Amino acid sequence: MRDVAQLAGVSHQTVSRVINDHPSIRDTTRQRVLDAMEALHYRPNPAARALVTARxxxxxxxxxxxxxxxxxxxxxxxxxxxxxxxxxxxxxxxxxxxxxxxxxxxxxxxxxxxxxxxxxxxxxxxxxxxxxxxxxxxxxxxxxxxxxxxxxxxxxDQEAGARAATAHLVGLGHRSIHHITGPLEWFESQARAAGYSRELEAAGLPVPPLSEGDWSAESGYRAARGLLRDTDATAVFASNDQMALGVYHAAREAGRRVPDDLSVVGFDDIPEAAHFWPPLTTVLQDxxxxxxxxxxxxxxxxxxxxxxxxxxxxxxxxxxxxxxxx
Structure with missing residues (x-):
């Protein structure tokens, strides 16, 4: 800090005030100190500062x-x-x-x-x-x-996102819509399952038994293999995009085309979702x-x-x- 002060032509107390963003420092002085810090590659020591400030x-x-x-x-x-x-x-x-x-x-x-x-x-x-x-x-x-x-x-609002996903499928005319949850000890999984169920109930549609996954594509694949035995199923809402990818795999094995024979919705909008084939309908979180x-x-x-x-x-x-x- 003293080296910075010498190069900037100020006291080391002034350097300290610049580092701590004190409002009393003139802009020109502040810039001279910052320039000197950059020239000397000086970085404040957080451990030392913590000893002085107790923060x-x-x-x-x-x-x-x-x-x-x-x-x-x-x-x-x-x-x-x-x-x-x-x-x-x-x-x-x-x-x-x-x-x-x-x-x-x-x-x-x-x-x-x-x-x-x-x-x-x-x-x-x-x-x-x-x-x-x-x-x-x-x-x-x-x-x-x-x-x-x-x-x-x-x-x-996980429940609102799940309701929007389910309402989208209901609006497209689907009547047998299945849901693959994440691990049910997770709050997100619970809320998404609740939103899905409430939206179906509001539409007067049956709520099929939930299939629980573990967020992985493999678990989505295994769950979808089971639920696609229901020949009436025309849509699946997966609780995240990785599990939706597993649904794609199971649908292909079962001879179901996405979306012609099976509509699929995910959750999260991972960067790869737009590059699935077909590109995945999903719920974006900020x-x-x-x-x-x-x-x-x-x-x-x-x-x-x-x-x-x-x-x-x-x-x-x-x-x-x-x-x-x-």
């Missing part, structure tokens, strides 16, 4: 063991980008095991890094239950939590906005501001070529 400016992310899935990955990327824009660092702890001991170990890992708040991207009932009883001394918010935790939840709002909510609570209330974003149905009239 780590670090947010923790508690993520699911399924962090390789598109939804959790997109959420983590969005949170990281929003945190960086707000001047915060990010520490991520992935659950090694989905049990009380694994959750406690992940929380201990984050707290050992002096995180000032935690964003939970692990939308399973056990995780939320453990958090609510952990007596955390830092604030936290959950992405895609259950309805009983509304005070700390930021979410995409993970970027969800990540931005979660960071905004948490930082407001950390810094003593007024935290925004619970957020539920409405997803968008993206209609492509995998659905057609019955």
């Amino acid at each position: 780590s400016r670090t947010l923790g992310v508690l993520s699911t063991t399924a962090a390789a899935l598109y939804g959790p990955v997109s959420s983590i990327n969005a949170v990281q980008s929003a945190a960086r824009d707000a001047g915060y660092y990010l520490a991520v702890a992935q659950l090694s095991e989905l049990n009380a001991e694994g959750i406690a170990a992940a929380l201990d890992h984050l707290l050992a890094q002096a995180v000032e708040g935690i964003i939970v991207i692990a939308p399973q009932e056990l995780v939320i239950e453990q958090l609510s009883g952990a007596g955390l001394v830092v604030p936290y918010v959950t992405l895609q939590g259950g309805p009983e935790y509304d005070a700390r939840v930021l979410t995409v 993970f970027t906005e969800l990540g931005r709002r979660s960071v905004e909510h948490l930082i407001a609570e950390i810094e003593g501001g007024e935290a925004p209330g619970p957020v539920s974003l409405v997803p968008e149905l993206i209609v492509r070529s995998s659905t057609s009239p019955r």
Whole structure:
């Protein structure tokens, strides 16, 4: 810092004020200091700053063991980008095991890094239950939590997305519409299954038994092989796009053409969905906005501001070529 001050022709206290974005610094002085920092490749030491300010400016992310899935990955990327824009660092702890001991170990890992708040991207009932009883001394918010935790939840309205997907198929004249869920301990799976069932009931249509998958294309394939034994089935709503890809595979094996003989809808709008053949009708979630709002909510609570209330974003149905009239 003293080297930067010497090159910029200012005191090291002025350099400190520039680093901490103090409002009393003139723009010309600020720019001289920033130019000197760039010339010397100087980066502030967050550990040293934490010792002086007693603040780590670090947010923790508690993520699911399924962090390789598109939804959790997109959420983590969005949170990281929003945190960086707000001047915060990010520490991520992935659950090694989905049990009380694994959750406690992940929380201990984050707290050992002096995180000032935690964003939970692990939308399973056990995780939320453990958090609510952990007596955390830092604030936290959950992405895609259950309805009983509304005070700390930021979410995409999964039920509304599922209802839109199901209503689209009903509007095309389909009367035997099956649903492949994700793992039913996930809040998203529960909400999407509920939206599907309620939309069919509202249309006066029967609700076939649910087929449970595990988010993978393989599980979608196995589930679809079973449900396509129902020769009346003309449409399938899969709870994510990877499982919808498995449905495509099973339909081809069964001699069912998509969409001529079987309409298929997914959920998430992964980047590859537009390149399936035929391109997949699916439900788009705005993970970027969800990540931005979660960071905004948490930082407001950390810094003593007024935290925004619970957020539920409405997803968008993206209609492509995998659905057609019955």
